[in-house]
Structures are given as structure tokens and as C-alpha cells.
Amino acid sequence: MIGLISATAAGTAARDRLAAAWPDRTRVYEGPVGEAVRAAFAECEQLVCFLATGAVVRLIAPLLGEKTSDPGVVCVDEGGRFAVSLVGGHGGGANGLAREVGALLGAEPVVTTATDAVGLPGLDTLGLPYEGALAAVSRALLDGESVALEAEVPWPLPPLPTAADGAYSIRVTDRAVEPGEREVLLRPPSxxxxxxxxxxxxxxxxxxxxxxxxxxxxxxxxxxxxxxxxxxxxxxxxxxxxxxxxxxxxxxxxxxxxxxxxxxxxxxxxxxxxxxxxxxxxxxxxxxxxxxxxxxxxxxxxxxxxxxxxxRPGRGRLAVVGLGPGARDLVTPRARDELRRASVLVGLDQYVDQIRDLLRPGTRVLESGLGAEEERARTAVAEARKGHAVALIGSGDAGVYAMASPALAEASDDIDVVGVPGVTAALAAGAILGAPLGHDHVSISLSDLHTPWEVIERRVMAAAESDLVVTFYNPRSRGRDWQLPKALSILAGHRAPGTPVGVVRNASRPDESSRVTTLAALDPATVDMMTVVTVGNTATRDIAGRMVTPRGYRWQEEPK
Missing domain, CATH: 3.30.420.180 (CobE/GbiG C-terminal domain)
Structure with missing residues (x-):
């Protein structure tokens, strides 16, 4: 439970916003501030105080006991500009709470815990019991000193900047041994x-x-x-x-x-x-x-x-992560978390370059070029089977014409697999064009590298006959210049020449371009592999330069 304490009208307004957003997680403490803080400190796992940090420091100082048992405390200033992790950053979860509160209230989270500040995972945040010289080893990691990692029991840890040997060590073991003077023992649930x-x-x-x-x-x-x-x-x-x-x-x-x-x-x-x-x-x-x-x-x-x-050996973990269409702000928070959790990253070199700065120090990167999709899938699964925490990245949503399918075809039940959804090219293009996907729609890849053209043609014909909005992926390349005209001709047999068609190139990227044209006017030569083509159905309209497919909201009378 999170205790909420405020003293002023502005603080109370922000407090009430938090209480309304988290009704099952929070408890409001009224009355004199000192009494409210003392009661919340004794009864709650975490506190959010809408007070000055100095005031909160003086109030909680006599209450502090052990960092492993004290609640996490976050302070939000009077103007709602900052959410400060004050006490219990790791043990009390205040660092994570500050980020959550900041996201909800539009405040900047302020986290000063050393490991968090430089992007290192805290050894006390890994979810494993630990023994030994936690502070000394953490300081050595922060200072860039040589720290050895010895995994007697393989376990999917996040990336740690460790070496083969060093004056300090981290040992992952389930044996009843005592830690050395400069050693931390991590106890996996094995x-x-x-x-x-x-x-x-x-x-x-x-x-x-x-x-x-x-x-x-x-x-x-x-x-x-x-x-x-x-x-x-x-x-x-x-x-x-x-x-x-x-x-x-x-x-x-x-x-x-x-x-x-x-x-x-x-x-x-x-x-x-x-x-x-x-x-x-x-x-x-x-x-x-x-x-x-x-x-x-x-x-x-x-x-x-x-x-x-x-x-039981630690099960490796494979996260198949969709990075979205390219814009950094369309990489989801969950995707960012998985990238920071992975000790091994596998991906296409150009996608790795997009998110390299999001990786933690010590992440091992295995990148390769175009055409090596199956090799990347096998590599990612093999690394997970070794007990590592692996992220396999793809553009858009990793399950849509991307890496999830070949990876899961390789994976068996000896590893844990997590899918992280991403914003697909069809969705990104649709948002730019207006609302072309407002009713039933289908996505079809025109690449016949993996699917025979006869099969693709049948699918296009079925979409045309069913009056579905169609989004074409991989519409045209230098070596494949006839498939898009053929697909458009099939649709033209069932739709008017004036049917709106949206063309979006490099959706969400700096060189993004888009236009709305018609089925008759579209020149396939203006389309390439970086383009998504969306063809409306018979109800789609061009309204103020935007493609709109009506949803058709109306009550249907029940049959009598």
C-alpha cells in the first residue's frame, strides 16, 4: 500500500489525482502532517509526500531503521515538477515509484542512486537474495574496476560489466559457502x-x-x-x-x-x-x-x-521485442525495459544502431546484416538455452513479418519466451493517413521470396472480393517491380478508380513522406521497399485530404 500525505491545496490536488488513478494501491492520510507521516511510515510499504524534501527528511529521520525494511519514500514538490526518490530507492522501490508518479503527474523523476544514474543494474534489485560486500562490489562496478562474475549456477542476469578475473567478484551459487571479503554471493532459486x-x-x-x-x-x-x-x-x-x-x-x-x-x-x-x-x-x-x-x-x-x-538449472529468457516503425518515442516503455534487462542482444545491424544507446553497459551485441533472419533466430534461441537473458529485436511489431515467427519455430519449452508488442508499419502509416483502418482490414506482403506468388495472388483476390481495406507490405523493389501493379489491378476489378490510396514512406522517421491518391492515379514506380501502401474499401473516403473508412456505428434492430 502507498500512503499519500499532503499539506497544501496544490499538494492535495495532486494527491487526489494519484489516489483516483490508483484506488487499489493508495491510502490517503489526513490530519496533522507529522502524525500522518508517522502513521503511513508504520503502515505502508511506500509513501508519496507532497511536501518539501527538507520537511520530509526531518519527519522521517527518527523513524528510519534498516534499508531492507524501511518503506520507499517519494517527495513531489509544490509545483508538481519533480518526483524525488528520497529513501529506499532499491529496497523500498522508491526509484521505480518516482518514475511511475512522474509519468502520471507529468513530473520529472529524480533518482540519485548511483547505479541507476549510470545505467547499471543494482545488485540488490535483481530479485535474488544476496550476501557479502554489496556496497564494495557495487562501488567497484561504478568505478570501472575489474569485477569477476562466476556463475556456478547459470542464471539469466541483466548485463553486468564484469571481467574474467578481478579484485572483486560476484558469484552466483546455491552452495552453502561464505562470501569473501570483496565478494557478493547471489542466491538463485535453483x-x-x-x-x-x-x-x-x-x-x-x-x-x-x-x-x-x-x-x-x-x-x-x-x-x-x-x-x-x-x-x-x-x-x-x-x-x-x-x-x-x-x-x-x-x-x-x-x-x-x-x-x-x-x-x-x-x-x-x-x-x-x-x-x-x-x-x-x-x-x-x-x-x-x-x-x-x-x-x-x-x-x-x-x-x-x-x-x-x-x-533445476536457470531457464534462459528470450524476449522478442518490437521496436516500432522507427521514431524513438514509439519505442514502448516495455520494449525499453526488456532492452535494459537483456544481457545479450540479437538483431539486424541497422536496428541495433537505432537503440544502442538504450542498452546497459556490458550488454553483448550479436548483429548481422539483411538476409540473415533465420540465423539470428537460431542464435537468439541458442543464447537463451545457455541460460542468458536475450532480446531479439525487430522493427514494427516483432510478430508481424518480423523475427517472432522464425524464433518461436526454433524455440522449445526449455526456455521462457516473452513477446513485446510494437507499433506496426500499418498502424504508423494509418495514423499518418487519417483513419483508413477504421473497419475490417488485412495486411498482405507482396514479397514472393518466402511465399509463392500464386498464393499471394489468391489472398489479394480474396481481400478484393471481401471488400477489405488492404495494407501492402514490401510492395516493390528493384528486383520485384511487377507485383504491385498486378495486385492493384486485382483490386481495381472490385473497386472504383477513385478509391483512396495512401502511400507512406519511412513512417515516423525524419524523412517521412505521405500522400493520398487514388487507385487509378497511383504510379507504382513511386513506391519502394520503405513504403507502405494502403488501399481503401468501397466505403473509404478522402475527407479534407485524409483517408477515412467509416466504422458504421449504428444500432441494429434485433430480429423478432
Whole structure:
């Protein structure tokens, strides 16, 4: 919950805008400002104070405890010009909150945390438990000193400017080791404890068994991701409470699914009780991994719980990112976030050049030229399979005549795939032309490099007969100069010569050009591969120089 505090009429107006926009996230604190700040500090995870920073500093100073537990505090000035991350930039989420508040109120977010200021990911913002010399290693990264990264467990981290060796180090490990004097240990959630239990098994017995299995194997409890068991034990109190105390979820699987998992130590007892010869080992291994601790029983007599521990490797992450039609302000915030999250970027060289400045230091860039689409798709998937966080970029929307299709054809279920939508060329051109896509429409590529012309021709004919607005991608190149005239002639068989046609070249880019002409007047020779051609349907009109396809809003009488 975000506590909102204000003192003046201007601050209250801005406060109320925030409260109206986030009704489920915010709570307004009224009354004397000092009392309101103290109450919100005690009750909320974050605060937004519409007060001077000096006043807020004096009010919260006596309340500050630990940076890991204090709420994040953001100050908004009286004029609503700045949203200042004051306290808890990382741990309390104030840096992100300042950006959110700034976007909503039109204020400039002010973030002074050193790593954020220079574009480095904070080691305490990676979502992983950590131990060791966080401040010293972060300072070394900021100062450009040599910092080594040792990933004992591969994990999809954001880019970090690290070296093969160095005086400082970052180690990604799930082993129970102590950090060195100049070392940070990052604890990935790589361990799964499979648990079986008899009805009524005490929580202390389950907890002691799991913790003992980890301890004896030299594994760190901070890397425990979940307790896994059979569906029949989903509500077993001892398992549920043990998971709560360990701070992990209980994940369950059907007995028939567990019965298909090959395990080293099957047993007749669980087969008779819950329908699978293994619970602990099978539940830990069902999603793959390395068995580190085979099934072991609790020390109680009779033993009422079993446990096995598996290390699951980090799943690589592939984000397929659409960059939009070219203008920087049409790159979506989500696309920017994914570019900054990726440790490996794969893309066409000219697209990489467009967004190179958005990448974080340490991002590894794999770029190639035109015609290497399938190679880029294979490269991106291969890098993700190595456990990296990968961004594969394409223009427009990556799923529209771009990289998503070949990449997903290569990818299997051993990596996580995220699609990031972008503004397509058809949409960018449509916005420039007016509203040509106001009713049903279709996009057709006239390139026959991947699709036989006979198939393209059938699709154009179907669009013509269906009276759909048509957007042509890849309309004409030096080696393909007859396809566009042929497609236009097909449409001319079903539409009047005066049908509006929009021609947009380099939509949203500095050398953008556009015009509205007609089906009869369009000269195909003026069109190239950087052009999008939009042909209206029989209802499309040229209104004040803009293409408009009526939506046809009207009530239809229901049949009686």
C-alpha cells in the first residue's frame, strides 16, 4: 500500500489525482502532517509526500531503521515538477515509484542512486537474495574496476560489466559457502525439495528433514524455490506450514504424472497410499534437473516424512521485442525495459544502431546484416538455452513479418519466451493517413521470396472480393517491380478508380513522406521497399485530404 500525505491545496490536488488513478494501491492520510507521516511510515510499504524534501527528511529521520525494511519514500514538490526518490530507492522501490508518479503527474523523476544514474543494474534489485560486500562490489562496478562474475549456477542476469578475473567478484551459487571479503554471493532459486508426508506429519519433522537435507548436502536454504509434492498432499498441514516458515510456495502434481517419472528409489507404500511409487523424488524431478539429495526419511520413529532435493538449472529468457516503425518515442516503455534487462542482444545491424544507446553497459551485441533472419533466430534461441537473458529485436511489431515467427519455430519449452508488442508499419502509416483502418482490414506482403506468388495472388483476390481495406507490405523493389501493379489491378476489378490510396514512406522517421491518391492515379514506380501502401474499401473516403473508412456505428434492430 502507498500512503499519500499532503499539506497544501496544490499538494492535495495532486494527491487526489494519484489516489483516483490508483484506488487499489493508495491510502490517503489526513490530519496533522507529522502524525500522518508517522502513521503511513508504520503502515505502508511506500509513501508519496507532497511536501518539501527538507520537511520530509526531518519527519522521517527518527523513524528510519534498516534499508531492507524501511518503506520507499517519494517527495513531489509544490509545483508538481519533480518526483524525488528520497529513501529506499532499491529496497523500498522508491526509484521505480518516482518514475511511475512522474509519468502520471507529468513530473520529472529524480533518482540519485548511483547505479541507476549510470545505467547499471543494482545488485540488490535483481530479485535474488544476496550476501557479502554489496556496497564494495557495487562501488567497484561504478568505478570501472575489474569485477569477476562466476556463475556456478547459470542464471539469466541483466548485463553486468564484469571481467574474467578481478579484485572483486560476484558469484552466483546455491552452495552453502561464505562470501569473501570483496565478494557478493547471489542466491538463485535453483533448488526444489520434493516432500512426501504421512497424514498428520508434524511441521517440525518436515522442516527439520528439509533443512537437514540442504545442510548435509552443503546447499543454501536461500536458494530453495519451492516444496513439491503430490496433489493429494496439497493441504497437508505439516507441509503447508513448513513451506510458510521457509518462505516458499507448495507446488503439487497429479499422481499419474509423478508415476511416469523415473526415480532411483521407488516404493510400494506411496503407490498404495496416493497412486505413485514416488512422491519426494518424482515431485522434485518432474520438471527436470539434477538429483542432489536422493530420497531420505525423517529421523523420527516411525518416520512420517520423506525428502529429496533437485537442482533445476536457470531457464534462459528470450524476449522478442518490437521496436516500432522507427521514431524513438514509439519505442514502448516495455520494449525499453526488456532492452535494459537483456544481457545479450540479437538483431539486424541497422536496428541495433537505432537503440544502442538504450542498452546497459556490458550488454553483448550479436548483429548481422539483411538476409540473415533465420540465423539470428537460431542464435537468439541458442543464447537463451545457455541460460542468458536475450532480446531479439525487430522493427514494427516483432510478430508481424518480423523475427517472432522464425524464433518461436526454433524455440522449445526449455526456455521462457516473452513477446513485446510494437507499433506496426500499418498502424504508423494509418495514423499518418487519417483513419483508413477504421473497419475490417488485412495486411498482405507482396514479397514472393518466402511465399509463392500464386498464393499471394489468391489472398489479394480474396481481400478484393471481401471488400477489405488492404495494407501492402514490401510492395516493390528493384528486383520485384511487377507485383504491385498486378495486385492493384486485382483490386481495381472490385473497386472504383477513385478509391483512396495512401502511400507512406519511412513512417515516423525524419524523412517521412505521405500522400493520398487514388487507385487509378497511383504510379507504382513511386513506391519502394520503405513504403507502405494502403488501399481503401468501397466505403473509404478522402475527407479534407485524409483517408477515412467509416466504422458504421449504428444500432441494429434485433430480429423478432
Amino acid at each position: 533448488l526444489v525439495a520434493g516432500v512426501g508426508a504421512s497424514k498428520g506429519a508434524p511441521v517440525e519433522e518436515v522442516l527439520e528433514l528439509v533443512e537437514g537435507a540442504l545442510r548435509d548436502a552443503g546447499l543454501c536454504a536461500l536458494s530453495l524455490a519451492e516444496l513439491a509434492t503430490v496433489d493429494a498432499k496439497a493441504g497437508e498441514p505439516g507441509i503447508v506450514e513448513a513451506a510458510r516458515r521457509l518462505g516458499v510456495p507448495v507446488v503439487t502434481y497429479p499422481a499419474d504424472e509423478l508415476a511416469r517419472v523415473e526415480v532411483p528409489n521407488p516404493s510400494d507404500a506411496p503407490l498404495a497410499a496416493v497412486g505413485t511409487p514416488s512422491v519426494a523424488e518424482a515431485a522434485a524431478l518432474v520438471r527436470g534437473g539434477e538429483l542432489l539429495v536422493p530420497k531420505r526419511k525423517s529421523a523420527a520413529s516411525p518416520a512420517m516424512a520423506t525428502c529429496a532435493v533437485v537442482r
